Amino acid sequence: MTRAIFLAALVSTAPAWAQQVDRDLISGCVPCHGADGIAKFGETPNLAGQNAPYLLNQLRAFHAGKRLHKEMRYMSRHMTEAEMEAIAAYFASLPPR
Numbered sequence: 001m002t003r004a005i006f007l008a009a010l011v012s013t014a015p016a017w018a019q020q021v022d023r024d025l026i027s028g029c030v031p032c033h034g035a036d037g038i039a040k041f042g043e044t045p046n047l048a049g050q051n052a053p054y055l056l057n058q059l060r061a062f063h064a065g066k067r068l069h070k071e072m073r074y075m076s077r078h079m080t081e082a083e084m085e086a087i088a089a090y091f092a093s094l095p096p097r
């Protein structure tokens, strides 16, 4: 079982924990998208409360190079499908602004 699948399981079964553990997976996102999923810069979108299927589709698109964006391509280049699912579920679970 990969770490990401473990995280995905945590996200769906134990939200309080998941937020703790997920820090690892999302630490690289924080400078731009914020620890709370509220963006730090004008050109960066908020992720908090966005629906999970949309976030997952965007991550897949960046990962595959179908949605073009230099930083996001770089950030997503090594993500597995399970990691993208865990990340999408995590940001979707945060309260929107």
Ligand code: HEC
Residues within 6 Å of the ligand: 025, 026, 028, 029, 030, 031, 032, 033, 043, 044, 045, 046, 047, 050, 055, 056, 058, 059, 068, 069, 071, 072, 075, 076, 087
């Ligand atoms: C260097 C800053 C930066 C970092 C680091 C970064 N992002 Fe992004 N992200 C952006 C910008 C800017 C966009 C908007 C892209 C565009 O204009 O198409 C974006 C877009 C996105 C989107 C699409 C949102 C939407 O509404 O369509 C998702 C999902 C996302 N980022 C997730 C992440 C995740 C997960 C991480 C960490 C693994 C991360 N980002 C790290 C800057 C960043």
